[in-house]
Amino acid sequence: MIAEDDDGTAVSRVGAGRLLADAARGGHGGRKRLAVLVDLFLPESMRLSDYQRVTIKRFIVRLVGAVEHDLRQRLITSHAARFTPEILAALGSARVPIALPLLQRARALHDVELVSLLLARVEEQRLSGVLRRDGEETRLVEALLADSDEAVSGAAMAMLIAESRRHFLFEEPVLARTDLPADLQYRLVWWVAAALREYLTRQHGADHGVADTALMDAAAASLSSHDEGETLESSSMQLAYALAERGRLDDSLLQAACQEGRLSLFVAALAVRGGLDFEAARSMALPPFGERLIVLLRALDVRRDVAGAVAQILSADDADLIEQMSAYDDLTRVRALELIQPWQVDTGYRAAIAALSAGLAERGDGWAA
Structure with a gap:
């Protein structure tokens, strides 16, 4: 009896034992095909x-x-x-x-x-x-x-x-x-x-x-x-809290931290000013997930010139920067504060809400038995 490997290149004579082993590995072939399919059609922006x-x-x-x-x-x-x-x-x-x-x-x-x-x-x-x-x-x-x-x-x-x-x-x-x-x-x-x-x-x-x-x-x-207090995120938050207590966590510090590449301090400053945890602030502000940076800056009432300087540093291209500054001009601070509210809840709570929402969406009407 003849059988082929997954890639179709190796052919060998096999017995019942080999067939049983191949059958047991059937899931692997499916996973391999799925991986090829995902890679083929995955949008460039997600690669x-x-x-x-x-x-x-x-x-x-x-x-x-x-x-x-x-x-x-x-x-x-x-x-x-x-x-x-x-x-x-x-x-x-x-x-x-x-x-x-x-x-x-x-x-x-x-x-x-x-x-x-x-x-x-x-x-x-x-x-x-x-x-x-x-x-x-x-x-x-x-x-x-x-x-x-x-x-x-x-x-x-x-x-x-x-x-x-x-x-x-x-x-x-x-x-x-x-x-x-x-x-x-x-x-x-x-x-x-x-x-x-x-x-x-x-x-x-x-x-x-x-x-x-x-x-x-x-x-x-x-x-x-x-x-955990020795991590960069935690120590940056402690510094940001110390500066906030002394009224020194202002726009100029935000801009300087960003310009000088002290991004952990930049994120921590955003987090402390916005009542966020570090990961939420990083997800909103920095690549590869930071599409909400300008919303956060507007919610924190960061001056337009500082927001523009920060956005220019972190934006991928000029078109992205133009879009962000247009959003800054269109947003009121009240609306921006509303938009960041979901990010101000506890990380675990936010993850549970997202998981529940995804699960209910898969079922259509979440109340169906």
Whole structure:
């Protein structure tokens, strides 16, 4: 009997066992065809650039590698007595990634929230780099670091350290920490722990109970050491709050932060002034999702000249800028405030509303049984 592989190039003589295996993999062929269809008809505006695709994948490798490195070290240092020398040697071989191949095969990393966050960060990093190369000197941060108010200067230093750590995360292959919100850090740690469990029990025959006990302890210790307050987003928000309390979160600071490529501070300033969380402000203001920037600036009563300068920096082209400034002129502040109200609710609540709305839309009348 003759059978062809999915791509139609390999032909071999097979028996009943091969046919059963091919049948079990039938879903894969369907997924492959669906992926081809989606790629063929996906609008250009929704396609990732090569830079975005490569950098997001690299970022995922960094994040998984950081968590795996941490868990493996905790297993070796705190639970060595539980495992054989062979297992300890395998865990200590840092050059051999364990978790990522397993997570990729299981598609565990196909997480909308994670990928959306990474895409937003990649674009923020890219745009920030362009602005810093082509723009003015970073006088704003230098002034904040030298501020006579210790609360402001301390918050500025914390933001600068977090900013440096974020850049380090983009460049280094393995880190001892990650830079994620608490909920995503929680999920990632347990994904990696599950992958290590699979490896230890299947590849090395480790006792399930022993592996579970050690991995749960290592994961709990890793999570307890994670401080969401050290992320760039959190430290930027703390600086923005400190400036707002002193009446210094004005239009000129917004413009300077944007011009000098301090986009995390720019977003944090928008968030604090608008009563938004950081992710909502970033989604409204920055590429690749920032179609609502001008609405937010109008709602915050940002002066037209400052709004125009900011829009010019962040707009893709002149036509986009013209459209945004036309919207600024047409919008009243009252209407703009109404338009940003959905973004002022809690992130989890907003996500639940969106999910519920999408589910009801699929059913037509949401009240149908």
